[in-house]
Amino acid sequence: MNQTLVKRILKCSWVLPICAEPKRHAALLLEGEKIAAVIDAEQSKLSDDASNPSVHDYGDAVICPGLINLHTHLDYSLLPSFEIGKGLLPWTKALMQTVVNWGASDWLTSALQGARKAAGYGTSFLVDSSYSGSAAHALAEVGLKGLIGLELFGIDEGRAENIWSTWLAKYQSLITSGNAKLDEALQCGRVEITVSPHAPYTVCPALWQLANKWAAENDRLVLTHLAESQQECRWFVSNDQEMTDHLRFAFGSFRGAQPFDEDILSWKQSGCSPVEHLDRHQLLNANLLSAHAVAVNDDDLAKLGSQGVSVAHCPRSNARLRNGYAPLEKMRTTGLKLGLGTDSLASCEDLDMLAEARFAVALNQAVNPDSTYGPRQALEQITIEAARCLRKENEIGSLAPGKRADLAIFQIDDRRQTKGASEQIDPYELLVGGHCRLRELLIDGISRHSNGHDQLG
Ligand SMILES: [Zn+2]
The missing domain is CATH 3.20.20.140 (Metal-dependent hydrolases)
Incomplete structure (x- = not known):
């Protein structure tokens, strides 16, 4: 199979597209080396069907651009x-x-x-x-x-x-x-x-x-x-x-x-x-x-x-x-x-x-x-x-369809878990405030660093 056609869905509690508002309980659809779509929780549930792309759920994590x-x-x-x-x-x-x-x-x-x-x-x-x-x-x-x-x-x-x-x-x-x-x-x-x-x-x-x-x-x-x-x-x-x-x-x-x-x-x-x-x-x-x-x-x-x-x-x-x-x-x-x-x-x-x-x-x-x-x-x-x-804003720096799948996935610290928390949580503050640690770094869709035990399928 042509590697560039492989489709995957990455789910997590927060997606930070950067050029759009943060999405809670959201997911990214990747197609090979690129981002195909940012989708919401309901859409990503549909993808649990075996005929849909492989799904990886990072749990209480934030996905942002590399x-x-x-x-x-x-x-x-x-x-x-x-x-x-x-x-x-x-x-x-x-x-x-x-x-x-x-x-x-x-x-x-x-x-x-x-x-x-x-x-x-x-x-x-x-x-x-x-x-x-x-x-x-x-x-x-x-x-x-x-x-x-x-x-x-x-x-x-x-x-x-x-x-x-x-x-x-x-x-x-x-x-x-x-x-x-x-x-x-x-x-x-x-x-x-x-x-x-x-x-x-x-x-x-x-x-x-x-x-x-x-x-x-x-x-x-x-x-x-x-x-x-x-x-x-x-x-x-x-x-x-x-x-x-x-x-x-x-x-x-x-x-x-x-x-x-x-x-x-x-x-x-x-x-x-x-x-x-x-x-x-x-x-x-x-x-x-x-x-x-x-x-x-x-x-x-x-x-x-x-x-x-x-x-x-x-x-x-x-x-x-x-x-x-x-x-x-x-x-x-x-x-x-x-x-x-x-x-x-x-x-x-x-x-x-x-x-x-x-x-x-x-x-x-x-x-x-x-x-x-x-x-x-x-x-x-x-x-x-x-x-x-760097004059590369059309390739990297935000999460949007067509951009390279350069992604940093951060696990939220246990004491700042956002499941069941109030809606006032600011995911930017979670990251910049030092309440997360890197779980995985993907570049062009390929894992280049991982602190987790389970790798992408
Ligand atoms: Zn210097």
């Missing part, structure tokens, strides 16, 4: 909460010194561990900036979907073409690795590879422009870190000696290179913010997905909004690395395309997108007590809003 993490680095999964008390630049330096002797198998072990953990929290799609490229292999191995940005660094405008050629060779080597699982994931589009200029202070404009041109020609998004710290902002506006010294380390002594002449940083101290810097060099556009956006003013937000730039809000990493608080409420009212990201396990305690959403809601409530941003809005950000950032 979660989307818009910013992480699976590469660093073996370094849990790595020296985060130090602040961003000392932390980065310590991280570089720790991984400098890692070989290919270390990177892969680390990325695989992260991918498995992400799957265990119901994440079906990850956006990952990867220094080693191992994240692509890890996603392919675990069966997750994702966009991997191979990282790009280079501060010398005079060497931009050479550095870009080296990146292209690294990209070619990754997409022709010969690994059967990665080949298949790339071919069917489950995993895509793009470019990730690390940040405005580590990538000079000429090099970034080459990356932008390639991304536009190949219809890819560009991933970056943008305005992650006030220090980055200070460095662009006037100067910040610690930042310059960090660049001396990262691009000089650490790589065994000669100390560079500060004149090559001709593009710094431009008297403007990092966002304005990118704008002046025509580097802001709808292809850009930028993580953090902490050190941004109202003009910056207006520019990001008008240019269609997406933002991955990473509140826990921003807090843990002492970078501050990104203006979530202003970003929302500006109409930015916005999702959430955990960042890596080196700066965040887990890869749990529901925990990230919970923190985002709590932090925003503390800063903006009158905000309407709550569990529902946060869950939208880690599903359909994130899908919009």
Whole structure:
């Protein structure tokens, strides 16, 4: 039988379509890799007939779209909460010194561990900036979907073409690795590879422009870190000696290179913010997905909004690395395309997108007590809003006929069982409030992680 024609019904106490109201005692009809329909309890009872599709009843559970993490680095999964008390630049330096002797198998072990953990929290799609490229292999191995940005660094405008050629060779080597699982994931589009200029202070404009041109020609998004710290902002506006010294380390002594002449940083101290810097060099556009956006003013937000730039809000990493608080409420009212990201396990305690959403809601409530941003809005950000950032809202991010069957099925905790409970239960709060644990993750209808004993028929 053609596998794509297999029909199944998944029943549970709550279905959260995201783009429609939650349905209680409902079910999903799957047809192969896709969702065929969201049906109510009465219809799903009819399907108990043997001539109808196979039925799996998850009981007191919530089915929602697979979660989307818009910013992480699976590469660093073996370094849990790595020296985060130090602040961003000392932390980065310590991280570089720790991984400098890692070989290919270390990177892969680390990325695989992260991918498995992400799957265990119901994440079906990850956006990952990867220094080693191992994240692509890890996603392919675990069966997750994702966009991997191979990282790009280079501060010398005079060497931009050479550095870009080296990146292209690294990209070619990754997409022709010969690994059967990665080949298949790339071919069917489950995993895509793009470019990730690390940040405005580590990538000079000429090099970034080459990356932008390639991304536009190949219809890819560009991933970056943008305005992650006030220090980055200070460095662009006037100067910040610690930042310059960090660049001396990262691009000089650490790589065994000669100390560079500060004149090559001709593009710094431009008297403007990092966002304005990118704008002046025509580097802001709808292809850009930028993580953090902490050190941004109202003009910056207006520019990001008008240019269609997406933002991955990473509140826990921003807090843990002492970078501050990104203006979530202003970003929302500006109409930015916005999702959430955990960042890596080196700066965040887990890869749990529901925990990230919970923190985002709590932090925003503390800063903006009158905000309407709550569990529902946060869950939208880690599903359909994130899908919009990825231009994949027609494929993933909500439960609707024709969409891919990427589903996270969460068992409701015993103490919050909803059977016989009053109608006031808010299923968004059940999820974002931390009252559920993952039962099963399906991607394109295939089980990729299960904590239950009974598998789908
Ligand atoms: Zn990051």
